[in-house]
Amino acid sequence: MGHAGKVKIAVLGGSGYTAVELIKILLRHPHAEIVAVTSRDAQPVSDYHPSLLGRLDLVCEPFDAAALKAKGVQVAFGCLPHGASMEAVAPLLDQGIRVVDLSADYRLRDPNLYAEWYGESHHDTKNLAHAVYGLPEIYGANVRDARLVANPGCYPQTGILGLAPLVAGKLIEQTGIIVNSLSGVSGAGRTPKLAYHFPECNESVTAYNVGKHRHTPEIEQALTHVGGSPVQVIFTPHLVPMDRGIFSTIYATPLRAVSEAEVLAQYREYYTGKPFVRVRTGLPSTKDSVGSNFIDLAVRVVRGKIIVLASEDNLIRGASGVAVQNFNLMHGFDERIGF
Missing domain, CATH: 3.30.360.10 (Dihydrodipicolinate Reductase; domain 2)
Structure with missing residues (x-):
């Protein structure tokens, strides 16, 4: 845990709509502390999202799993596009960081089905094999112990x-x-x-x-x-x-x-x-x-x-909100915390 028992969090792909909704929920969460936001461009998070000015004083940094581990990150939320996400998830898991992935990369159990519908082969079948589909109302018991949660569409x-x-x-x-x-x-x-x-x-x-x-x-x-x-x-x-x-x-x-x-x-x-x-x-x-x-x-x-x-x-229940619901289950918190 981070300061005062808080879980240290990284948000990957900080420039998009799901990222800003996720950050807003996590800023209200009593057990969460955002310590890093990644993006290709090194600029303040509030430049991407002016609604966060004065609320999150972080500059976006390039993705580096080892650097995130050095900051004490325990959970990473992936707000990256499909394809890009699977490249980031494996090094995070190798560093012992749990992942809630908001992309489609780990949702489909069969990599052949992924290739058919997404038009590219799956490059991380090893981790796909133990990903848990993160729909709490149906798979909540499996989410609790998951190292990798595939957030639903x-x-x-x-x-x-x-x-x-x-x-x-x-x-x-x-x-x-x-x-x-x-x-x-x-x-x-x-x-x-x-x-x-x-x-x-x-x-x-x-x-x-x-x-x-x-x-x-x-x-x-x-x-x-x-x-x-x-x-x-x-x-x-x-x-x-x-x-x-x-x-x-x-x-x-x-x-x-x-x-x-x-x-x-x-x-x-x-x-x-x-x-x-x-x-x-x-x-x-x-x-x-x-x-x-x-x-x-x-x-x-x-x-x-x-x-x-x-x-x-679609941005909260459809993406960032259910991601925090999964985060809560993964840490034994009440599902409703942060909302």
């Missing part, structure tokens, strides 16, 4: 947590499930691209990566684990002109006639003791979850289909 959490009670309860057909998702533009990251230029995306809604989005196998992998047999989803993401938030509408076919009350009871039971899943009777909206680590779920039965509605903040 933003879209997949709505799909996985939205469907897990139905899959676990053997209530639905495990193919033909439709996950229709909408995301704010911050989900695309901070690097400028034409599609996210204001005149391109404002006043416009568009689908993208139809049938080939990389989060599809992530959703299927977790739900297959939950149900014990293969689950297939048709996942379609859409870009909507707002800063942040994800809203997913999920359609599944029940195996027998079910009532809304029965399905709602199944959800409430499944998420008992899971403080960040709110099972609602009313319909969720992105405004209700923005700025929080909550994922809001509601269920309806309509014309023989079960419809699940799921909402979350």
